[in-house]
Amino acid sequence: MVCKMSGESLFEIRNVKKYFPIKGGIIPKAVEWVHAVDGVTFDIRRGETFGLVGESGCGKTTTGRLIIGLEKPDEGKIVFKEPNGRTYVINEISGRDRKYIASKIGVVFQDPHLSLNPRMRIKSIVREPLDIHGHMHTSKSEKDELVLKMLENVGLDASYANRYPYELSGGEKQRVAIARALIANPEFILADEPVSSIDVSIRSQILNLMKDLISQFKLTCLFISHDLSVIEYISDRIGVMYLGKIVELAPVEAFKDALHPYSITLISAVPVPGKRSKKRIILKGAVPSAINPPPGCRFHTRCPFATPKCKKEEPKLIEVEKDHLIACHLYEQ
Amino acid sequence: MSKLLDIRNLRVYYYTRYGVVKAVDGVSLEMEKGENLGVAGESGSGKSTLALSILRLIREPGKIVSGKILFNGEDLLKKSEEEMRKIRGARISMIFQDPTSSLNPVYTIGDQIGEAISLHQFNVEGGLLDWFLAKFKRSYVREVEDKVKEALSLVGVSDPSKRMKEYPHQFSGGMRQRAMIAMAISCRPDLLIADEPTTNLDVTIQAQILDLMNHLQEEFDVSIMLISHNLGVLSEFCHKIAIMYAGNLLELSDTETLFEDPKHPYTEALLQSIPRFGFKGKRLSTIPGKPPSLINPPLGCKFHPRCKYRIDGVCNKIPPPLIELDSGIKVACHRYLEECQ
Numbered sequence: 091m092v093c094k095m096s097g098e099s100l101f102e103i104r105n106v107k108k109y110f111p112i113k114g115g116i117i118p119k120a121v122e123w124v125h126a127v128d129g130v131t132f133d134i135r136r137g138e139t140f141g142l143v144g145e146s147g148c149g150k151t152t153t154g155r156l157i158i159g160l161e162k163p164d165e166g167k168i169v170f171k172e173p174n175g176r177t178y179v180i181n182e183i184s185g186r187d188r189k190y191i192a193s194k195i196g197v198v199f200q201d202p203h204l205s206l207n208p209r210m211r212i213k214s215i216v217r218e219p220l221d222i223h224g225h226m227h228t229s230k231s232e233k234d235e236l237v238l239k240m241l242e243n244v245g246l247d248a249s250y251a252n253r254y255p256y257e258l259s260g261g262e263k264q265r266v267a268i269a270r271a272l273i274a275n276p277e278f279i280l281a282d283e284p285v286s287s288i289d290v291s292i293r294s295q296i297l298n299l300m301k302d303l304i305s306q307f308k309l310t311c312l313f314i315s316h317d318l319s320v321i322e323y324i325s326d327r328i329g330v331m332y333l334g335k336i337v338e339l340a341p342v343e344a345f346k347d348a349l350h351p352y353s354i355t356l357i358s359a360v361p362v363p364g365k366r367s368k369k370r371i372i373l374k375g376a377v378p379s380a381i382n383p384p385p386g387c388r389f390h391t392r393c394p395f396a397t398p399k400c401k402k403e404e405p406k407l408i409e410v411e412k413d414h415l416i417a418c419h420l421y422e423q
Numbered sequence: 424m425s426k427l428l429d430i431r432n433l434r435v436y437y438y439t440r441y442g443v444v445k446a447v448d449g450v451s452l453e454m455e456k457g458e459n460l461g462v463a464g465e466s467g468s469g470k471s472t473l474a475l476s477i478l479r480l481i482r483e484p485g486k487i488v489s490g491k492i493l494f495n496g497e498d499l500l501k502k503s504e505e506e507m508r509k510i511r512g513a514r515i516s517m518i519f520q521d522p523t524s525s526l527n528p529v530y531t532i533g534d535q536i537g538e539a540i541s542l543h544q545f546n547v548e549g550g551l552l553d554w555f556l557a558k559f560k561r562s563y564v565r566e567v568e569d570k571v572k573e574a575l576s577l578v579g580v581s582d583p584s585k586r587m588k589e590y591p592h593q594f595s596g597g598m599r600q601r602a603m604i605a606m607a608i609s610c611r612p613d614l615l616i617a618d619e620p621t622t623n624l625d626v627t628i629q630a631q632i633l634d635l636m637n638h639l640q641e642e643f644d645v646s647i648m649l650i651s652h653n654l655g656v657l658s659e660f661c662h663k664i665a666i667m668y669a670g671n672l673l674e675l676s677d678t679e680t681l682f683e684d685p686k687h688p689y690t691e692a693l694l695q696s697i698p699r700f701g702f703k704g705k706r707l708s709t710i711p712g713k714p715p716s717l718i719n720p721p722l723g724c725k726f727h728p729r730c731k732y733r734i735d736g737v738c739n740k741i742p743p744p745l746i747e748l749d750s751g752i753k754v755a756c757h758r759y760l761e762e763c764q
Contacts, residue, residue, distance in 0.1 A: 145625035259713050289465040289714065290652055294696035294707040316625065323698035323707065346701055359630040360700045361655030364682030372634050373627045376595045 099133040099171060100278060100310045101157055106130050106166035108152055112381065124380050126152040128334035129166070131407065134278075136173070139304060139311040141325030141342075143318055143356075145377055149334040150314045154280050156181075157312065158195050159188065170194070193223040196271030200283035202263035206255040212266055213237050213251040219274040236273065243306075244269045244299060261292035265299065272303060279304070279311045285320060297324060318360045322346075327413075330356065333380055333388040336407065339415040350416050352389045387419065395420060426493070427614060427646050428454040428477070433490030435469075435476050442718040446472040446485070448670035451745060454614075454646060461661030461678070462650045465714055468667040470650045474616045477648075478515060479507050494614070513543040516607040520619040522599035526591040533587030536574055536606045537567045543610045544570070574605040577642075578635060597628035604635065611643055618650045633660055654697060658682060666690050669715050669725040672745060675753040686754040688730045724757065732758060 108127040111120030127149040134140045134157075142150045155161045157168055159180045168180040170191055178191055196219075199205040206215055216237045220228065228236075238248050244265040255263055264284060271279055281300065285293045301324060304311050315321050321328055328345050330338040330353045338350040348354055355371045373392045378384055384391050390400040397419065405417045435447040447469040454460050464470045476487050479499060492499040494515065499507070511517075516539075519525040527535060545563060568587070575583035578601040591599055600620060607615055617636070621629040633656065640647055651657055657664050657678070664681050666674040666689065674687040685691040695708045712729040715721055721728050727738040737757050745755040 145627065261713060290654075290697060291465055291693060291710045292713060294698070295709045297698065298707055298709055318626070319698040319700040322700055355627060357700065359626040361629075361633075361653065361659045362699050362701065363654040363658045363694065363697065364699075370630055370634070372630050376597050376628060377625070 098136050098173075100136045101134040101312075102169040102171065103130060103132050103134075103153075103157065104166050104169070106153075106156055106163045106168060108149075108156055108161055108163050122381050125334050125383050126380060127156060127163075128383065130331075130334070130336055131166075132329055132336060132339060134310060134312060135327075136310055137308060138326040139313055139324055141321035141328045142312060142314045142331060143316065143321045143328060144331035145316060145356075147333075147377060147380060148331040149380070150316075150331050151282055153331070154282050154312060154314050158197065158278075158280050159183075159191065189223070193219075193274050194277045196274070196276035196279045198264070198267050198271050198279065198281045198284045201287050202260055202267050203255075203287075205267055206263055208255050210254075211251070212241070212246075212253050212255070212258075215255070215266060216240060216269045216273055219270060223274045237269075240269045240273045241266075243272070243303065245295075259292075260288050261296060264288060264296055268296075268300065268303065272307060272309075275307075277310060279309050280314075281311060282314045283316070284313075286315065286317070293320075300324065318357060319362075333377065333383050335388060335417065337389065337417050339407065339413075341413050344411065344414050349410065349414075349421060350418050351393050351395050351420070387417075426453055427456045427458075427495065428452070428648075429491075429493040430473075430477070431491040431493070433473070433476065433492065434488040435472050435481060436486055436488050438484040438486065439718075444717045445670050445720065446717060447476065448720075449490075450667070450670075450672045452665060452672060452675065454648065456613075457644060457646055458663060459640065459647045459649060459661040461657035461664040462648065462667060463652065463654055463657055463664055464667035465652060467669070467714060467717060469670040470667050471618055473667070474517065474618050474648065474650055477614075477616060478511050478517060480511075509543070512539045512607075512612075513610045514612050515614045515616065516610070516612040518600070518603050518607050518615065518617040518620045520622055522596065522603045522623075523591070525603065526599060528591055531588050531590055532575075532594065532602050533568070533571050536571045536587070536602065536609055539606055540570045540574075540609050541567050570609065571605075574609040575602070577608070577639070578602070578605045579631075580605070596624055597631060600624065600628075600632055601635065604632075604639070608639055608643065608645065612645060614648065615645050616648045616650070619652070620649070621656060622651070622653070629656070636660070654694070655699075666693075669717060669720055671725055671742075671755060672753075673726065673755050675745075677751075680750065680752060686748070686752055686759065687726075687756050688732050688758075689726045692729075692731075724755075734758075 106127055107129055109123040110126055112122040112124060113119060114121040130153055144150045152161060156163050163181050170178045170180055178187055183191060217233055220233050238251060241250060246265055285296050288296055313324050322342060325342050327341050329336050332352050338348060338353045340348060348357060355373050358371045375392055378391055386402050387400040387405050390396040399419050405419050407415045407417045409415050410421050430450060430452040433447055433450045437444040437446055450473060462470045475481050477492055481487055487500060571587050572583040575587060580586050580601055594602060621632050624632060649657060649660055661678055663677050665672055668689055674690050685694055692710045696710055698707060710729055715725055723739045723741055724743050727733045734757055743755045743757045745753050746759060747753050748759060
């Protein structure tokens with residue numbers, strides 16, 4: 091918690107862009123580009139859980155993949171900072187540095203049915219990061235012990251170790267995925283929609299488990315989800331994405347009174363159990379295509395407050411309160 | 424005769440090679456005219472099977488074993504297949520979860536909506552050949568087209584005469600769901616079953632679709648059965664909510680009471696375990712364990728292994744009947760049995 095107060099960053103993401111080509115023609119070449127991530131700048135601070143929220147296609151998963159180095163950005167850079175002052179530029183490193191960084195990162199994917207190898211036993215799945223990340227001096231029996239301990243940490247007893255993934259339910263599989271992400275002592279966890287495919291009565295078990303483990307192992311976490319209630323529950327800071335851009339960055343306490351028109355509509359669109367007569371802002375139309383994103387502010391096509399300026403000029407992220415950043419012309423004065 | 428739908432002790436089993444899956448195991452449910460009923464439950468709780476059996480769309484290896492489904496007083500389970508065809512789409516219609524896979528990719532949106540209209544309103548029966556032949560009659564084609572346009576503009580598709588000639592891949596997810604709704608309401612049904620209609624959609628689009636369904640209900644006086652695992656969606660849309668668990672109906676209550684004063688321990692635990700926006704701070708409580716297997720469900724109350732109020736010797740032996748409390752709430756739990764007697 092001390093680290094959180096100091097605000098020291100673990101990842102610095104600076105103006106990162108990633109375009110994906112759409113190929114066409116007889117000799118395939120890029121005819122159009124999908125602007126998946128289009129100039130994103132933010133920090134992930136040591137010890138915090140950063141929640142990234144947005145609708146499908148807004149680039150939140152691509153942002154996650156860029157940060158852990160699974161995609162190379164077309165522009166901008168992503169810096170990983172160690173407490174001792176050493177820095178690594180994620181998109182430039184290779185070889186030993188790349189492997190070292192990989193050992194500092196754990197990933198939990200959305201669909202546990204797809205992210206576990208069906209032909210490996212649970213214990214081999216969880217042990218694999220240990221085998222890969224230079225734990226050569228650890229003996230096999232020590233590794234097995236670590237695996238059992240980690241399984242216990244995620245709430246699975248030793249009887250699971252020899253099973254195969256198909257014998258487990260969705261919630262149990264996600265627990266295995268979490269154990270695998272944590273076993274090599276990472277500093278950072280990327281959780282990409284980890285509870286979206288899990289039943290409601292199990293979801294809270296997984297959320298609480300993740301929350302506990304994050305504080306137990308003093309982890310930094312990037313939590314990606316489309317579900318605002320989940321994001322609000324788990325995060326310390328929240329970033330809202332829309333069409334490849336971050337439109338609002340706020341600490342969770344300030345998020346309930348979000349300021350950007352898109353965040354406001356997003357919040358008003360969330361159905362809250364037990365609240366029937368809620369006033370909703372209903373947006374017209376759907377999210378525009380990321381192939382030819384609208385000029386100016388990307389939200390102006392659906393924004394109820396759009397002015398002529400919004401159609402031409404792109405708003406910059408500005409700080410309106412401490413730690414609360416918004417990209418909107420309404421708040422520029 | 425105000426009861427639109429009256430399901431009595433319905434049992435639907437799937438005979439798989441691993442054993443008999445009791446997907447719906449003795450469910451009784453009523454729906455008044457003009458009422459929106461929400462059916463909530465986790466995956467495998469039998470909510471979709473319940474919906475499909477109302478339309479008699481249960482396929483092998485599934486079978487409706489026993490029970491009655493009274494629709495306007497007539498038992499749907501006694502109808503012939505031909506009679507059912509006249510009911511499906513005309514008096515009871517359904518919206519499915521995934522509009523992408525429930526629309527045919529090789530027909531235009533207009534053709535697909537027109538199919539339901541020509542079948543039910545112009546009696547163009549039979550195979551595709553009949554349908555194509557009918558298309559040569561000018562006046563008929565124009566009439567169907569007009570109705571398709573009307574249906575599309577009702578669901579808020581702008582420029583319907585252009586968009587009806589487009590194919591499903593040219594529609595976005597929200598627009599496809601609108602087209603599905605247009606198809607479902609084109610014949611003005613009495614009952615509309617919506618099976619997770621917004622699950623695959625983004626929240627802003629979900630708000631649009633829910634708003635549209637609300638609007639249509641007011642305009643056409645159609646009763647909607649909304650099936651969803653999202654209690655938030657149900658609470659904003661439905662008058663009554665039925666909670667299902669492992670093929671049983673556990674609680675049937677009006678929406679306000681359900682959220683303020685849940686009766687069944689499962690409902691109570693479920694409500695405490697979902698993160699609600701704007702309630703940050705409190706730690707979520709969890710329901711221990713996992714949903715039971717439907718092939719070998721626990722004896723007695725199916726929720727008892729996960730229930731914190733279970734009474735040993737009772738809950739693990741006798742399945743609780745669905746009883747009506749003084750407040751009109753129906754609940755299947757032994758805790759309320761004494762209260763009732």
